[in-house]
Amino acid sequence: MRLVCPxxxxxxxxxxxxxxPGAVIRHNAAGGAYxxxxxxxxxxxxxxVTDTRAACDKAGAQ
Incomplete structure (x- = not known):
């Protein structure tokens, strides 16, 4: 069996x-929650993505 990851x-x-530098980030409570x-x-x-990459590597997938 050959295991392949996309x-x-x-x-x-x-x-x-x-x-x-100098950025000003403002929001109200609803904007902050979003x-x-x-x-x-x-x-x-x-x-x-990173967990799936690790699982593919661990399984020896190509």
Missing amino acids: ADLRRPLPAAPSPA LDAKIARGEAAEAI
């Missing part, structure tokens, strides 16, 4: 953004 799984993740949820969703997606 090639797209190996695509590099984009670099984490960082605020530019941004927190977007960030948490992105972090969860990144964890899925």
Whole structure:
């Protein structure tokens, strides 16, 4: 049996953004909750990719 993981799984993740010098980030409570949820969703997606890569490597997948 040959185990294969999708090639797209190996695509590099984009670099984490960082605020530019002098950036001012403002929001109200509802906006902050939305941004927190977007960030948490992105972090969860990144964890899925990195965990799956590790599982593929551990299983010896191509």
